[in-house]
Amino acid sequence: MFSAPAIQQLLSDTYQELVWKHPGTYRYTQKAVFDRYVDSLKSTITDSLSELEVYRKLKPFIARVRCLHTDVSLPQSYTDSLNQLPDLLPLQVELINGHLYISRNFSGDSTIHMGSEIVAINGRPVDSLLAEILPAIATDGYNETLPARAVYHLFPLLYRNLIQLTDSYKIEVRLGGIKYRYTMAGKSYTALAGNGFLKEPVPEKQLAFTVQNNTGFLTVHSFAASDIKAAGQKFSSFMKKTFTTLEEQHIPDLVVDLRDNTGGSDANAALFCRYFFDTAFRYWDRIVVTDSIAREVKGIVKLFYRKPVYKNGEWLWLKGRLTREFDFYKVQRPAPHNYKGRVYVLINGFCMSSCADVAAILSHHHKAVFFGEETGGGYQGNSSGMMPHTSLAPTRLQLTVPLQGYYNAVAADKNYGHGTLPDVPVQAGASEKDATMEVVLQHIRQRGK
Template sequence: MAKTSLLLFLILMTSSLLGQQILTKKYTPEQCIRMIQEAADALRSFQPGVYRYHTREDFDRYLDSIKATVQAPLTELELYRKLKPLVSRIGCLHTDLVTAVNYKGLLNKTPNLLPLQVYGTGERAFVVKNYTTNNGIVAGDEIMAINGRPMPDVLRQLLAAIPSDGYNQTMKYLALYHMFPLWYRSIIEVADTFTVTIKHNGIPSVYVLPAAQKKNIEQDGFLRELHYPRQLEFNITGNTGVLTIHTFANSLIRKGDQNFKVFIDRAFAALNAKGIPDLIVDLRYNTGGSDANAAYFTRFFFDKPYRYWYRIEVTEKVAGKIRGLAGIWYRKPVKKDSTWLWQKGKRVRDFDFYEQQYPSENAYKGNVYVLINGFCMSSCADVASVLSYNRKAVFVGTETGGGFQGNNSGIMPGINLRPSKMVLTVPLQQYFTAVDPEMNVGKGTLPDLPVIMTIDELARGIDKPMEAAMDLIRSRQ
């Protein structure tokens, strides 16, 4: 064997062995309980919204119940499956737990994914797309069980592990629609075959499906993020404008050679110059981004001063850390009664928007229709809340995944849970949107016109929410 070939063989073999060690290495029960407790302590100390939707007593009870289940050594993935529901239970989509950076990469090298795209609703799940050669399974068939597990049990276990703001479910189900095989692998089991009970036309049948490798079945929007050549799109057809904002994140917008404020200014200038009476704003799948961009966008829908956020809170531990180098960038939080209020930054504008906001000189006065779904998160959810509460638009689609009352985000450090490679992301700021504090508590922005897609519409790619908005416009015109 040539020296180069031998060297390559040794490198690949060593890499494979290291990969197996990462996947199979076990931690003692004492180590596992210590990591679970460390995660809980970090959340209590630094996450200001840890009791926003559940009491401390409820959190402690659930924590104790998880620790009680640790009776034997666990791999990192097994420990992740126990700890992930505790993190998600807080009701914060920004608080996250991930396995080792290369953990998923190692799993992706072998076939271990269910080869079906799945749509869940309530306790039921249906096939949207079949990625096998088995023609007996078609779109619309109901999945009754996977590897002996009834689907209601599967869905309950998966939904408990997927984070969202408050008690929101639309984000969780949408995540399953796009990523069911990955969530099943992460939370329930890694398998090389799947025995699936399928009901077709009321008749159940059992199929044994070989597992698929991620690279062989992934596509844009399934097991892979949606890709857009341009993050901002605008057009006028007849008397209707359509403005699509896929993100408020400057980093993504700039990749398409676009500038957010310039683009938005020009779009509204065109709407007003042409006297366009109706505007559809598509915010679906906008997972957030720059608060400055999001707040700037809302200015085009008001004709008098308004509020965007009411306040931003942090924990006492976080307030105490604003000193030294941190003091160059941030002001010391101010204590008011029993809470610590975050202040505007010294050198950053990320926290400027709890003060009074002012409308744009080129504000739009026509009819506005906003399309939303469960993947409207973070700053996008703030935009939806502010516009909905102030009745600046008709909302069409499904509830946003981001909270109506606000969220926990801002500065979000990662905490390593040693000796594992897991990382816990902890947001340090708790935001309160300028809305009625008694309205939609624990929920996102609710649609004025709910639009639920059928399996057939999903499979055929029909844009039912857009059609519903167009129907509203036609009925008014």
């Protein structure tokens, strides 16, 4: 247990850490608004709190930065111990228009019908639970599609970590206007976690390309070099072969599936964009850092990173000396075999980070028609890059703060606080992934007619 004064000081120290290091602390929330929120949060702490209770105070506070790369986490050893306990709700749920519906049932009770609406859990109405859970999910800006995806993939963990630690669940559901009540035992993380549920899915191949009926289908599950390498693939050679094939076979339509691509290497993302341009273009407009971080680039550090320059009221981060990860604010050139046909891109709320950057650049230059739902990452960019962890004493909680603020070379006022918006919105549930693809195929068939 930690005393109230200790936790209040922890909040002050955490806020100061954000202001010193995070280049976008006030990107979406004005300083005066943030100050009032912190003061209000401190006033709610009147007694000692456990480490988990401190975490529950900090999660919505950190989410107020509105940056999906900024987070606070429980100590891994504690999480590992929790995951051994039967403390998770044995249901996968889907959030649709503010309501929770059962999509998968792991309780062993066959009388529970899929599609039933959950009305309450352990006596608390669902709207009350969502009012605590959703504001604690980190997003870029005011995005709502990412939290909905997070609820679908992670709800049992969100409930346990943010609401209640228990091994027994009483749920009330509604189906066909009739309410039903069920009691079920919790299950452990090991018993429930599967590919895409409670943990990140790992496809056999991160990159896939086929041609069917004179249409190309390109799936990019990740831009992360480590993920692609683990799948036995190489991004640059794969893309070169793909776009050479498109050119040689004169394929008129290309469907690009970026859904659930959470980002990765900026080099891969920028290279990918180059295949859709036949003239020079800008990828990033600039990279900024705080005054405190700019002043840290001195001494031996300058062997690796150039000293930021102060321009127009901002500290601008420059290209690294030994790395290319900060190069892409320079003018980008088209790739050989760049595609000149019609492009259709599938997006959803789990298109994050560099994947969201790709969508923004292609959308800004009208290089594709977008189908699905708003990307989870910001249209104007994000804060990421180097992301060190800070221990929040006296607890064991860890704070992750990104040090670079990336601004995409797009209109500064379009989609502000949001991601790339689809040209053709498709209201498909998280469990209905192929519904968006079918809309795209209908669009292509209609064009053919």
